[in-house]
Amino acid sequence: MTQHHDTLRAVTWQDNKLQLIDQRKLPHHHEILSLETAQATAQAIHDMVVRGAPAIGITAAYGVVLAAREAYRQSPTDWMALIGKDIEALANSRPTAVNLFWALRQMQALFPQINGDPEPVLLAAAQQIQQADIAANYFMGELGASYLPQGKSVLTHCNTGSLATGGYGTALGVIRNGYATGKIKHVYADETRPWLQGARLTAWELVQDQIPVTLLVEGAAAALMRQGQVAWVIVGADRITANGDVANKIGTYSLAVLARYHGIKFMVVAPSSTVDMQLATGQQIVIEERLKEEVLRLNGQTIAATGALAWNPVFDVTPAELIDVIITEKGAIENPTTEKMQAVFNASL
């Protein structure tokens, strides 16, 4: 299946159902799950059928559409009272990406103004959230690429492309724009243990787009940086707090420390649905820990010594002082501080 970034969609609404690429099966198997309930949607987010902060938010928005359909079918007059358990299931699916909670708030804010069947209004709202995310990605792609020198290499972490968003991507959107405009000549992607979003998803997206990508294990990042090949490290985010601290895939903090040590610039790319101005610093972010088996096993095979335990936080927090610029659809925040974040976000809240 050859799909390019402008058509690749992790999340689609088709035939009155939510359709998700099962990202657990990529890159060798391209399977679609069709979902018709909010509970199944919450399970799909938890199981990482779909993952990536913006994609999780968009999926949750469609989950609310499915929840409203079911509640209205049960009781056209009391559907708002019945929908709560499904909203709660969606809210409990994964804790770190604030996009999920942002999307649920956006959708629930519409409830009081709905008369009659909620589905048409809520479906239009969910589709608008996805379209706005795609538009934001194209804008951020251009804004982020404007920071890049000509003809250099960049390093990225995890997957921040069409598979992690409404389409096109955040950090991968900058990389797509940077490659198309000649700013980027080569992309280094680390494999991103334990779930291998880099090796399985980012490499797949870039190969599909014929963008040269070299995979490395996380442990090789310092040696690569020391060779002087990398001009920028470009990553996504799952939650950005009011002072500019960034929660992102585990290993991001290590890359930020290494980048600063090697005099390499560090860019975070995320839409405003990833910004949480209610949290003062990254210390307050809930970091998801997943099953230890994700570390101890790979493709169903045990790779660790029997009896070994594992610690599996799937995000870490990069302090704002290690970030050179945060790219959002509301503008760039260079050397982020609380004051600079408030100038961009509180003004727009």
Ligand SMILES: CSC[C@H]1O[C@H](OP(=O)(O)O)[C@H](O)[C@@H]1O
């Ligand atoms: C476009 S942001 C994607 C963001 O989400 C990823 O986490 P996960 O794959 O566990 O959902 C990772 O933190 C990416 O940077």
